[in-house]
Structures are given as C-alpha cells and as structure tokens.
Amino acid sequence: MKAFLYILSALLFLVLMACGTKNDEEYSQGSMGDGDPIEQHEMDDSITQNISANQATSPDVQTLIEQLEMKVDVTTTGEKVVFTMQLKNTGDEQIELSFSSGQQFEIEILDETDDEIYVYSEGKMFTEALVYEPLAPGERLEWQEEIDIVEEGLTEGVYQGTVTLLPTEVNKQLLEDNPFTETISMTIGENHSEPLLPKADDTHPDSFRDVEVTGTNGIYTVTGEAYTSNDFFYHVEDGHMVLVEETKVEKEVEGWESFQIDLSIDEKRLPENGAVTIFFYEKNLEDGMEMNGKAYPLEQF
Structure with missing residues (x-):
C-alpha cells in the first residue's frame, strides 16, 4: 500500500512539473489576446514599428526651428541701451521651449576693435532649475534688458551687439547647435542724448x-x-x-x-x-x- 502511494505521489509531481513548464513557455512567448503565442522577435519588430510611426508624425527639429521667428530691437538713449528680444511661434501648433537654467538669453557687446565690452551673464547668478516656456500659435515670448551706458563704460562710437537665446530643447527634442542668434550694429554718441524733437522748455524732458x-x-x-x-x-x-x-x-x-x-x-x-x-x-x-x-x-x- 505504501509503495502504491509513493508511486502515485511521484506521478502527480511529474504532472505538475510538466504544467509549470508549459505555462512558462507560453508566458515567455506572450499572447495576442486570442490564445496564439507571440515570438519575441515579433514583439521587438512591433515596438520598433510603433516608435518609427511616432517619429514620422512628429515634426523634426529643423521644422520646429523654422516656425520660430526671432526679432531683436535695440534702442539707444543718452543713458541706456535697451535690448528687446522676441521669439514668435508662426506655426499652427503649440511649441514648448526648455531652458537648462534661469538664464534664457545672452548679450555680448564688442567695440570697433572687437574687444569685449559687456557680457550680460558676467557676475550674475541664475537658478539651476529647468525652465519650460509654452508658446501657442501666434504668440511670442519677449525679454528686455537695459544696460547703463556710463556704468559699463560705453563711450561714443560704433558697437556690435550679439544676442543669443538659450533654449536647449524644442518640444523635448535636443538642439545641438543654437540657431537663435542675431548680431546688430549700434551707435552711441552725443546725438542719442538729445530728444528727437526739442521740447518746449527744460521742464518737459520726456515725450x-x-x-x-x-x-x-x-x-x-x-x-x-x-x-x-x-x-x-x-x-x-x-x-x-x-x-x-x-x-x-x-x-x-x-x-x-x-x-x-x-x-x-x-x-x-x-x-x-x-x-x-x-x-x-x-x-x-x-x-x-x-x-x-x-x-x-x-x-x-
């Protein structure tokens, strides 16, 4: 009797082992939902095809760059040089710009001999947190920076100002080279300290x-x-x-x-x-x- 029970237990153990092996094989193969197993290479091909399809429907970086219009204006008065920078979304879909820190632009001013006179970021501290700026169709981002002519030692003459906007990503796509750079020639002289039209008297210096x-x-x-x-x-x-x-x-x-x-x-x-x-x-x-x-x-x- 004991021998019979021993043999029966052994047979049950073998049956259970066989069922476990079959289930493991089916789990490793996967299922399409209709009971048919999927080979691993078929799953890899499907994932690759889905990624390729998503990439095909997303605009590439160059297309996104082309729908962003950059504009820089410089206003020079007797005391200040004012840089106004704009980036407009001319496309039909929203764009998100990513900046790696609180510094979103850089300004450099060179004199006629190409000596560096002013750098916006020099001596400044910026937050290290990522900054995201959404830009809906037709909308624009605008930045403005005033530079004190006397404090920065900008004497009479012709200068070259270079403005660079500093996004690192557009719609989560990495920008390898910064395409948002513009250089403007500007003149500082005595004529800029005078109003465009003489005022009635010295008590009304503003326009x-x-x-x-x-x-x-x-x-x-x-x-x-x-x-x-x-x-x-x-x-x-x-x-x-x-x-x-x-x-x-x-x-x-x-x-x-x-x-x-x-x-x-x-x-x-x-x-x-x-x-x-x-x-x-x-x-x-x-x-x-x-x-x-x-x-x-x-x-x-």
Whole structure:
C-alpha cells in the first residue's frame, strides 16, 4: 500500500512539473489576446514599428526651428541701451521651449576693435532649475534688458551687439547647435542724448506726461499727453507675452497733444502673477528704430 502511494505521489509531481513548464513557455512567448503565442522577435519588430510611426508624425527639429521667428530691437538713449528680444511661434501648433537654467538669453557687446565690452551673464547668478516656456500659435515670448551706458563704460562710437537665446530643447527634442542668434550694429554718441524733437522748455524732458490708467481685468482706458516729432506707437505685454501688438497713434498737431487709448484684453491671456504694462515710444524716421520710450503699468496681478 505504501509503495502504491509513493508511486502515485511521484506521478502527480511529474504532472505538475510538466504544467509549470508549459505555462512558462507560453508566458515567455506572450499572447495576442486570442490564445496564439507571440515570438519575441515579433514583439521587438512591433515596438520598433510603433516608435518609427511616432517619429514620422512628429515634426523634426529643423521644422520646429523654422516656425520660430526671432526679432531683436535695440534702442539707444543718452543713458541706456535697451535690448528687446522676441521669439514668435508662426506655426499652427503649440511649441514648448526648455531652458537648462534661469538664464534664457545672452548679450555680448564688442567695440570697433572687437574687444569685449559687456557680457550680460558676467557676475550674475541664475537658478539651476529647468525652465519650460509654452508658446501657442501666434504668440511670442519677449525679454528686455537695459544696460547703463556710463556704468559699463560705453563711450561714443560704433558697437556690435550679439544676442543669443538659450533654449536647449524644442518640444523635448535636443538642439545641438543654437540657431537663435542675431548680431546688430549700434551707435552711441552725443546725438542719442538729445530728444528727437526739442521740447518746449527744460521742464518737459520726456515725450509722454500726465499718463493715467483706469480700469481692471483687461479693460483699460489710458489718457495722457505726447510731445513727439511724428506719430507714436504703443504695445502691451506682461513681461513674457505681447498682449496687444504694436499700434500707431497718429498726431495732428506739433507739440503737446492729448490722447486716449481704450484697451480690451481677453481675461484668459492675463497673467496669474505679474504686471501688465503699456510701452510708448517713437520711431526714428531713417531706420525705424524705437526711441524715447516710456513704460506705464496697467495692472498688477
């Protein structure tokens, strides 16, 4: 009897071992869901095909770069050199720019002998955290930097300013070479310290005065007086995005003239934290460069 039980136990053990081996083989092969096993090389081919399909439907880096339009303006006055940098999404889909730190641009100024006079990042500290900037179709990012002419030792002469925007990725795709670089020639001289049009007297050195703002949550009325040699312009921004594109205000008389500007900005475009600012400025008739600019806050959020 004991021998019979021993033989029966041995047979059950062998059956269980065989079932386990079969299940392991089926698990290693996988299943399509209909009970048929899948060979490992078939799974690898399927994954490769899916990756290739995703890559084929995603725009390549060069295509993304081509739909980003960079613009740099430099305004020179008697005391300041102001760099305004913009990057606009001209495409139909949203783009996300990734920056490896809090420094999103670099500015270098060389004199006529190519000696380095100024480097924006020199002596500055930036956060090490990654920064992501979404850019919807038609929208633009804007940066502005003011450089003190006296402090930086910029004497009268011709200079070369090079601006480089510093994203490391576009839509998670690595930028091997930085394509967002622009070089501008600028002149600093006595003529830049003088107003474009002589003012009535020394008590009115600015081109804009008595500017007042009323309104809230995107609905604003801006009033004031302008003293410019020709029509003047304005745009509205929040420090990152341009909320109202450049708009011309026509002047009818020479000298001080009153103006009123009514603004309506979609509340969805207003920042959660930050300030909305209106910028007034003239343009040089010869080269179209901005000059005699003045900024006024509309609302702080």
